[in-house]
Amino acid sequence: MAALMMRVGPGSFASARVYRPALCSAAAAILRSSSSLPERVKIVEVGPRDGLQNEKTVVPTEVKIRLIDMLSEAGLPVIEATSFVSPKWVPQMSDQEEVMRGLHKKAGVNYPVLTPNLKGFQAAMKAGAKEVAIFGAASELFSKKNINCSVDESLLRFEEVMRAANQEGVPVRGYVSCVLGCPYEGKVSPNKVAEVAKRLYSMGCYEISLGDTIGVGTPGGMTEMLNAVKKEVPVEALAVHCHDTYGQALANILVALQNGVSVVDSSVAGLGGCPYAQGASGNVATEDVVYMLHGLGIHTGVDLPKLLDAGSYICHSLNRRTNSKVAQASCKL
Numbered sequence: 001m002a003a004l005m006m007r008v009g010p011g012s013f014a015s016a017r018v019y020r021p022a023l024c025s026a027a028a029a030i031l032r033s034s035s036s037l038p039e040r041v042k043i044v045e046v047g048p049r050d051g052l053q054n055e056k057t058v059v060p061t062e063v064k065i066r067l068i069d070m071l072s073e074a075g076l077p078v079i080e081a082t083s084f085v086s087p088k089w090v091p092q093m094s095d096q097e098e099v100m101r102g103l104h105k106k107a108g109v110n111y112p113v114l115t116p117n118l119k120g121f122q123a124a125m126k127a128g129a130k131e132v133a134i135f136g137a138a139s140e141l142f143s144k145k146n147i148n149c150s151v152d153e154s155l156l157r158f159e160e161v162m163r164a165a166n167q168e169g170v171p172v173r174g175y176v177s178c179v180l181g182c183p184y185e186g187k188v189s190p191n192k193v194a195e196v197a198k199r200l201y202s203m204g205c206y207e208i209s210l211g212d213t214i215g216v217g218t219p220g221g222m223t224e225m226l227n228a229v230k231k232e233v234p235v236e237a238l239a240v241h242c243h244d245t246y247g248q249a250l251a252n253i254l255v256a257l258q259n260g261v262s263v264v265d266s267s268v269a270g271l272g273g274c275p276y277a278q279g280a281s282g283n284v285a286t287e288d289v290v291y292m293l294h295g296l297g298i299h300t301g302v303d304l305p306k307l308l309d310a311g312s313y314i315c316h317s318l319n320r321r322t323n324s325k326v327a328q329a330s331c332k333l
């Protein structure tokens with residue numbers, strides 16, 4: 001493995017050797033219409049925040065900035081750049097201001113940041129953020145252990161962030177975590193997920209990302225949960241955020257697309273995990289999502305070889321193996 005990793009340096013070989021999924025456009029159109037898949041999917045890249053925040057190694061600021069720039073060059077339309085949390089809680093994100101100031105903002109690309117409270121929101125504004133994200137859990141126990149308050153209390157805390165964001169005209173994205181299972185509660189009721197999603201949507205979040213934070217969901221659970229949530233929030237405002245702990249992420253995403261969802265969160269090289277859920281692996285790898293979507297004839301605007309280079313770059317910096325199957329396959333060619 002180490003030998004393999006050593007070859008994966010910045011600006012490496014990946015571009016030349018990626019296999020392109022073959023699908024003629026007529027076949028793609030038939031496939032899309034027969035299974036009501038979207039024509040275009042927006043990928044929200046969460047690697048620099050959700051991914052790196054959960055890696056053991058603290059990444060130097062200049063590496064984060066380079067990673068974000070490589071991701072925007074690869075055509076990702078949304079890149080969650082960092083989190084304005086207290087460095088006491090998340091030391092990996094303590095350079096949030098430098099990251100925001102250092103990245104080369106590309107026209108047409110959004111760089112949302114996580115803001116857990118008003119103080120974080122104000123700091124994010126000062127650092128030039130144009131979009132923020134807030135989060136609530138669908139599980140009471142997870143909320144208690146993760147942010148030390150009930151789901152209700154956590155949503156109340158976000159109301160002041162919401163008010164401030166409205167005043168500034170800043171769009172807010174909402175996350176719901178543990179939508180398909182919780183490390184403490186086990187099964188999570190789809191109705192509870194729908195209730196929390198509805199609260200965030202009514203508060204003014206323009207998009208609700210439904211997170212399988214510990215990656216335990218299956219396509220069956222995803223269908224059941226989406227059916228409940230779609231009754232409360234328009235499907236156009238929904239995104240899915242799948243972790244791949246049990247190897248179900250791509251299947252879960254495909255089912256979500258068939259249910260009308262057209263926004264997918266993913267993390268380059270499958271970076272990340274969940275500190276509160278032992279053994280939870282990272283977000284689904286962006287490379288693998290893009291490969292699947294392009295194979296389905298779905299437009300993403302992402303250049304897969306460039307994305308693979310970004311994945312190689314960050315894995316090299318972290319001295320860890322990629323979690324992307326597509327990247328692993330490309331390495332061996």
Ligand SMILES: [Zn+2]
Pocket residue numbers: 050211213241243272283
């Ligand atoms: Zn995640």
